[in-house]
Amino acid sequence: MPVKKMQKRLFGTNGVRGVVGKDLTPDLVMVIGQSLGSMRKGRIAVGRDTRTSGEMFIRALKAGLLSVGCDVVDCGILPTPALQYIVKEGFAAGAIITASHNPPEYNGVKIIEPDGTEMGDEETVKLEDKIFSRAFSVEPWDRTGKETQGPELLTNYITAITGSFSGKPGEGMTVVVDPGSGPASLTTPRILTDLGCRVLTINAIMDGTFPGRLPEPSLEGLMNCAALVTGSGAAFGVAHDGDADRAVFIDEKGRFVEENLQFALIASHICRRKQGIVVTPVSTGQVAEDVVTRARSSIEYTPVGSIYVARTMRSLLDQGKPVIFGGEGNGGLIFPEHQFCRDGGMTAAMMVSLLASTGKKLSELVDELPPRTIIKEKIVTQKGAEIIGRLKNAYSSEKIDETDGVKIFRNGSWALIRASGTEPIIRVIIDSPLPEDGQAFHTEIMNCIRKAVDSGGLEASLHL
Incomplete structure (x- = not known):
């Protein structure tokens, strides 16, 4: 459990x-x-x-x-x-x-x-x-x-990551690192250099005002990083959030790799080497389950939050079950042979190893993944529990999962509506095999939320 x-x-x-x-x-x-x-x-x-x-x-x-x-x-x-x-x-x-x-x-x-x-x-x-x-x-x-x-003591962490890989898998590979003016400025460039990469940096001077971009590595904030990747002929770009427990990627064409695709890509890489259990929250995209089951491994779902993933991984291992990978579809990946927490530095290093072992470009690997459409929405409200409760009642006749918020399944698509644990907002995620199905499901869910807000007199700001 x-x-x-x-x-x-x-x-x-x-x-x-x-x-x-x-x-x-x-x-x-x-x-x-x-x-x-x-x-x-x-x-x-x-x-x-x-x-x-x-x-x-x-x-x-x-x-x-x-x-x-x-x-x-x-x-x-x-x-x-x-x-x-x-x-x-x-x-x-x-x-x-x-x-x-x-x-x-x-x-x-x-x-x-x-x-x-x-x-x-x-x-x-x-x-x-x-x-x-x-x-x-x-x-x-x-x-x-x-x-x-x-x-x-920081050196112990760096050498633990580089020591997880044999040789120098990054030889001949140029990588752009964007620490976002955060503490990864001290670590990720060193890690990738030790793996043999030629490293170029942007936003790598530590500065708590975050002059280059905000701590969240968004598509808009990484435009300069993407330009440096394409301009330098780099194999990929990697960017971190404010404390570097997450990593997101830009492919060699300058395209942002959506985090669920990143999770699926690295999960598939690990599952090809050994079979076992991959642990991830209910918010992670369906593409992860698709590639994991295709590789004859299995998925265990948890509430949203890295601590729930990490502790479930440890619990399963204590039961003698083969846990091989975990993390979230937001760039926060957990490698149990290294440690039981999200680790952006190890994630960057794993991408170097992945590309070196396949001999393919990052864009090629991403394009080979099963296509899915993901729509994300957020609603600013202090009444998240009440709104989610009304949604549970509205969709009680359909297949739902209440591990965290309410997750509604329908014809190969699903919608997750849950309250954030860090901000006064509700997050809505729609995951669908087809864009038109995803958009229709999104419209339906948002209309249902609007009705719940209007009928219950609940204060919320809908970003439609």
Whole structure:
């Protein structure tokens, strides 16, 4: 059985996030540190992304941890998966100051368990109880923790990735890397260079104002990256989000590779080498299931969120089942032989290996995938649960899945409507084999949502 979601009061799908000075304050971050330190006594690894508010919040986090007697190792600016790798090498826990793909005015905190995974819901609820009740004790002057610096630990993460591949699969390959002014500026160019690639960079100077593009690697934001790919004759371009736990790609023609196609492409590559179980959320495109089952492997679905994927992967492995790959259809891929978290650096390296092993261009591999149409929509609302509840009633006579929100199946198509775990919005995804079927299903679903909003007096902003 997949891991189930629990209701949380402060933490979302991936940690705490909010607008700096409004939703997220130094006082809150310090209390998070004190609460975490009281639950995970010992040596704690911390780090941050490049956001301008990061220095303020990392100091508050460390103050909280030190005040309850934990020793702190500050690893500096680094990708989230790098800190996760460091934590699993011998720390009681970890915490990173990051808001991932959110705009510059946001920041947040992600909590990492000793095994390198993000803290699961059950333990997060316990952590929240401590935060709200302040059920912890500040140590006296002679028992406070000690701080040390550990920026050199980042090298362990880089060598772990490059050591996963034999030889230099990137020899003769030019790759464009766009870290988006984030911490991957320190890692992905080094990783790909060590694999033998000639690396060109754009937006690779760390800057928390994100002058080149926003932290979310969107189609529009990657136009300059695409131009550099085609202009340089690169094999592909790779771009990261704000904390580099995700990676997205531009093919050699300058085309954005939709993330579900990316997931399917790498899943197919892994399934050709060995059969087993691929774990992914209900939001991942149908193309993934199509290629995995074609390769005589199977799919296990979870709620949306990398933590649910990672913990389901570990649970299945504990049961003796052959889990070979996991992740989400948003560029966040998990390679269990490396670690149980989304890792943009490993994803970039895997693409180098994939292209080297097939001898084909990225565009050719993408065009060989089964064609599907995906339509994505979002609705700004504070009433997501009520709207989704009305949809469940409206489609109760059809085949639905309630793993996360409501997923409606119809004639080879499906529609997923779920509340975001990081923003006050509802996300709508339509996946269909034909464009016209997808558009018709999309129109129907949006009309149904509009009726639910109008009839129930629910406030929402429909982006039609």
